[in-house]
Amino acid sequence: GENVEQHPSTLSVQEGDSAVIKCTYSDSASNYFPWYKQELGKGPQLIIDIRSNVGEKKDQRIAVTLNKTAKHFSLHITETQPEDSAVYFCAALYGNNRLAFGKGNQVVVIP
Amino acid sequence: NAGVTQTPKFQVLKTGQSMTLQCAQDMNHEYMSWYRQDPGMGLRLIHYSVGAGITDQGEVPNGYNVSRSTTEDFPLRLLSAAPSQTSVYFCASSLTPRSGNTIYFGEGSWLTVV
Numbered sequence: 696g697e698n699v700e701q702h703p704s705t706l707s708v709q710e711g712d713s714a715v716i717k718c719t720y721s722d723s724a725s726n727y728f729p730w731y732k733q734e735l736g737k738g739p740q741l742i743i744d745i746r747s748n749v750g751e752k753k754d755q756r757i758a759v760t761l762n763k764t765a766k767h768f769s770l771h772i773t774e775t776q777p778e779d780s781a782v783y784f785c786a787a788l789y790g791n792n793r794l795a796f797g798k799g800n801q802v803v804v805i806p
Numbered sequence: 807n808a809g810v811t812q813t814p815k816f817q818v819l820k821t822g823q824s825m826t827l828q829c830a831q832d833m834n835h836e837y838m839s840w841y842r843q844d845p846g847m848g849l850r851l852i853h854y855s856v857g858a859g860i861t862d863q864g865e866v867p868n869g870y871n872v873s874r875s876t877t878e879d880f881p882l883r884l885l886s887a888a889p890s891q892t893s894v895y896f897c898a899s900s901l902t903p904r905s906g907n908t909i910y911f912g913e914g915s916w917l918t919v920v
Contacts, residue, residue: 696865701848739896741910784848792902793864796841796850798847
């Protein structure tokens with residue numbers, strides 16, 4: 696099956712700075728890579744996704760980049776705000792409609 | 807449009823007891839799934855269904871049963887609860903993840919087995 700690794704496990708940034716989370720995956724056939732944000736006590740919510748036919752996608756302060764050759768994709772959050780503090784999960788779609796998740800990254804934005 | 811609804815939100819069970827976590831979605835989604843979330847482990851797939859009458863095992867299926875008699879409902883059954891099943895459980899649904907449709911998660915069910 697797919698193996699998704701997520702780094703770093705915890706990231707602290709000053710408000711206004713950028714945060715970058717990187718994920719690697721093992722299955723070269725994977726073609727869909729979503730990112731989820733999970734706030735305390737809630738379910739994960741999709742914030743951005745990318746398909747394998749593009750290298751970058753941006754939505755306001757959030758962007759995702761994909762390098763299929765190296766099998767890694769990254770989440771970029773610019774101008775971080777306190778409400779960006781959460782756990783972020785990357786995932787990769789593989790095989791028979793399954794999503795494999797990374798272990799999550801705790802982002803703390805320091806005011 | 808309520809999205810994905812899970813019940814109960816909190817439950818304490820004794821070892822050996824059985825219970826069912828309910829999941830319902832009102833978006834006419836074909837694909838439904840159950841995950842468990844444990845500290846440092848991320849989200850792990852328990853069981854999933856690609857349509858009514860069809861279910862399949864995920865990464866960690868042991869100790870859990872599912873059924874999909876309708877498109878809307880996908881209950882998760884613990885037949886004989888064990889402390890190792892203490893976790894947060896999330897139900898999710900989508901049209902189908904094959905083409906990368908958004909997967910929507912419920913708010914979670916916190917289960918403690920003592």
